[in-house]
Amino acid sequence: MxxxxxxxxxxxxxxxxxxxxxTPRAVVGKVVWVVAVVLISVTTVMPLLWTLATxxxxxxxxxxxxxxxxxxNPTLANYVALFTDGPFGRYLANSAIIALGGVATNLFFGGxxxxxxxxxxxxxxxxxxxxxxGSMMVPGIITMVPTFLVLRRFPLVGxxxxxxxxxxxxxxxxxxxxxxxxxxxxxVFFMRQFFQALPDELGDAARxxxxxxxxxxxxxxxxxxxxxxxxxxxxxFQAGWNSFLWPLIALNDPDMLTVQVGLAGYVxxxxxxxxxxxxxxxxxxxxxxxxxxxxxxxxxxxxxxxxTK
Amino acid sequence: xxxxxxxxxxxxxxxxxxxxxxxxxxLAVPVVLFxxxxxxxxxxxxxxxxxxYSVIGDFEWVGLDNYLRIADDPIFWVAVRNTALYTVxxxxxxxxxxxxxxxxxxxxxxxxxxxxxxxxxxxxSSTVATAAIxxxxxxxxxxxxxxxxxxxxxxGPAWLYDSQWAMIAIVMMSVWAGFGANMIIYLGALQGxxxxxxxxxxxxxxxxxxVFWHVTLPSISRATFLILTLLLIAAFQVxxxxxxxxxxxxxxxxxxxxxxxxxxxFGRLEMGYASALSFVLFLVILVFSxxxxxxxxxxxxx
Numbered sequence: 001m002x003x004x005x006x007x008x009x010x011x012x013x014x015x016x017x018x019x020x021x022x023t024p025r026a027v028v029g030k031v032v033w034v035v036a037v038v039l040i041s042v043t044t045v046m047p048l049l050w051t052l053a054t055x056x057x058x059x060x061x062x063x064x065x066x067x068x069x070x071x072x073n074p075t076l077a078n079y080v081a082l083f084t085d086g087p088f089g090r091y092l093a094n095s096a097i098i099a100l101g102g103v104a105t106n107l108f109f110g111g112x113x114x115x116x117x118x119x120x121x122x123x124x125x126x127x128x129x130x131x132x133x134g135s136m137m138v139p140g141i142i143t144m145v146p147t148f149l150v151l152r153r154f155p156l157v158g159x160x161x162x163x164x165x166x167x168x169x170x171x172x173x174x175x176x177x178x179x180x181x182x183x184x185x186x187x188v189f190f191m192r193q194f195f196q197a198l199p200d201e202l203g204d205a206a207r208x209x210x211x212x213x214x215x216x217x218x219x220x221x222x223x224x225x226x227x228x229x230x231x232x233x234x235x236x237f238q239a240g241w242n243s244f245l246w247p248l249i250a251l252n253d254p255d256m257l258t259v260q261v262g263l264a265g266y267v268x269x270x271x272x273x274x275x276x277x278x279x280x281x282x283x284x285x286x287x288x289x290x291x292x293x294x295x296x297x298x299x300x301x302x303x304x305x306x307x308t309k
Numbered sequence: 310x311x312x313x314x315x316x317x318x319x320x321x322x323x324x325x326x327x328x329x330x331x332x333x334x335x336l337a338v339p340v341v342l343f344x345x346x347x348x349x350x351x352x353x354x355x356x357x358x359x360x361x362y363s364v365i366g367d368f369e370w371v372g373l374d375n376y377l378r379i380a381d382d383p384i385f386w387v388a389v390r391n392t393a394l395y396t397v398x399x400x401x402x403x404x405x406x407x408x409x410x411x412x413x414x415x416x417x418x419x420x421x422x423x424x425x426x427x428x429x430x431x432x433x434s435s436t437v438a439t440a441a442i443x444x445x446x447x448x449x450x451x452x453x454x455x456x457x458x459x460x461x462x463x464x465g466p467a468w469l470y471d472s473q474w475a476m477i478a479i480v481m482m483s484v485w486a487g488f489g490a491n492m493i494i495y496l497g498a499l500q501g502x503x504x505x506x507x508x509x510x511x512x513x514x515x516x517x518x519x520v521f522w523h524v525t526l527p528s529i530s531r532a533t534f535l536i537l538t539l540l541l542i543a544a545f546q547v548x549x550x551x552x553x554x555x556x557x558x559x560x561x562x563x564x565x566x567x568x569x570x571x572x573x574x575f576g577r578l579e580m581g582y583a584s585a586l587s588f589v590l591f592l593v594i595l596v597f598s599x600x601x602x603x604x605x606x607x608x609x610x611x
Contacts, residue, residue, distance in 0.1 A: 044489070113338070113340075120329075135343060138351065139542060139546055142590075146584070185339070188339050266441070267441055277444075281442060285433070288433050289434070292430075
C-alpha cells in the first residue's frame, strides 16, 4: 500500500512545475489507488451488509443461499423472534439507561471538574490534574476484582447493613455500572483541554459583575463548550453502549443484562441460530451507528487532533 | 455574597479563596469516585493478592504464596503464551494497516473523505457485535471468508474450531475492528509532516521510499508512539473476542490472560489468586509501556 502512494506521488511530482497531460504512470497510479481503497472499503463494509442481509432471510434461506446478498423472501421474523422468544427489549432498555445515564453524569461532572482544572486557580491544581491523568494509565483489569467487592460490600445498599454484610450491594443494579464510571478521568481531562482553549477574560468580567463561580461556569463557559460536550457525549455514549466486561461481571440477573452481554449469549459454539444472532447484532449496532453518522465529522476531527497533541 | 466580596479591601485574595472553595466543590464527585473506585481498589488488589479470599467462608493471609503458585501454574503460562502470540501478531499488523491506510487516504479530496468514513465504520461497532459478525464470516462451511478463499482455489481452515487458526482469526478480527481509529490518528499526524522537507529530499534525488523512511516516518514518530502504546495495552488485555467466540478454546488456544483472570476471579471465585494474577499483568503492562516510552524517546533524540 505504501508503494502505491509512493508511485502515485512520484508520478505526480513533475506536474508541480508545468501542467501537462497525465503521464501513463500517473494514470496507472490513480487506477491502483482507486482499486486499493475500494477493496479495503469492501472488506470494512461488506461484512456489515452481509450481516444485515442474513438477518432479513427466513430460517430456511440462511444456510441454503448464504452467498446471496439480497434475500429472496425478506422477512422481519428474526427480529420479531428476538422480542417474543427472549427479553431482548429489556436488554436494549438496560443498555439505553446505562449509556444515557453515563452521558449525563460524565458531561455534568466532567464539565464541572474540567472547568475547575482549567479556569479556577487554587493550590493543588497540578496534583489533582496529574492524578486524573495518571489514573487513565492504570489498566482496568487491576481494579476489576476489588471494584466488584467494593460495590458488593457497599454499606446500607441493596440489603447490606452498616458493615456491608447481608446483601448484594450495588451488584445487579444499574448503580453497579453507572457509579464507578459516573465521572471518568477521560471526561475530566477532555473537558479541561476544551475549557483551557477559552479566554480567561470572560470569567474575570463576570466575576467583577458579581456572578457566582457556578454561574460563571454554567452561563458563561458551558455554552461555549457545546462542541466539546457533543463530542464527549458521543464518545461516552459509544463506550457505555458497547462496554462488555464490566456489565458481564456486575449484572448477571437475566433481567439486568445489557444488549452486549445478552447478544454474547446468542453465540454458541454449536447449533448457533444465525438469524436471531445477526438480527440482534444489527439492533445492538444501530444506535451507535446512527450516532456516528450524525456526528462523524466532529468525532474523526477530534481523533485526528489527539495524535498531534 | 458577591457584592460583599467586591467591597472588601483585598478583593484578590477573597476571590482566590472563593475560587479555591468552588474548585474543590466542582471536583468533589470525580475525586471521591477516583478514591473509591481507583485508589482503594488498587490498594485492595495488593492486599487481596496476599490472601486466599474466595467470597464464601473465611480467608487468611498467605503471604506470597499466590505469586509462587503463579510461577508453577501451567495454565497461566498457556495464557501468557497465547497473549504474547496475540500481541506479536496484533500490534505490528495494527500499526502497519493503520499507517498504510492513512498514507493511502492522505489527500484532501472529497473522495478520500468518503473512504475515510467507510474505513472507520468497523470501529463504531462493539466488540460483541464485531465478534458475532465474524462468527458468521468465519463459519467453515457457510462463511463469506472461506467462500472468497474458495474462489481462489484455497480450502480455508475451520478457523475458530481449529486450535492452529483460532487465535489468528481473532487477530484478523481485531485488526479489522480497530485500525480505523489509529488510521485517523496517523492522518492527523501526516498533516504535520513538513512539506518543505519532503520537497527538499525529492530535489536531492531521494526516492519515494527514502523520503518515507527518512522524512515522513520520523515526523510522525509521536503518533507511532501513541498508537504503539494504545495497541500494546489493548493487546495485553484482550478478552471480549475470546470470551464471545471461543470461550478460550479450542484446547485453550485462545485462553488469554484477562480471560484467565476473569475465570479464576468470577468463575471459580478465587479472588485472592485472581488479584495476584492481575497484579502480575499490571506489572507486565507497566514494563512494556516504560520500555516503549524509552525506545521511542531514544529514537526522537537521535
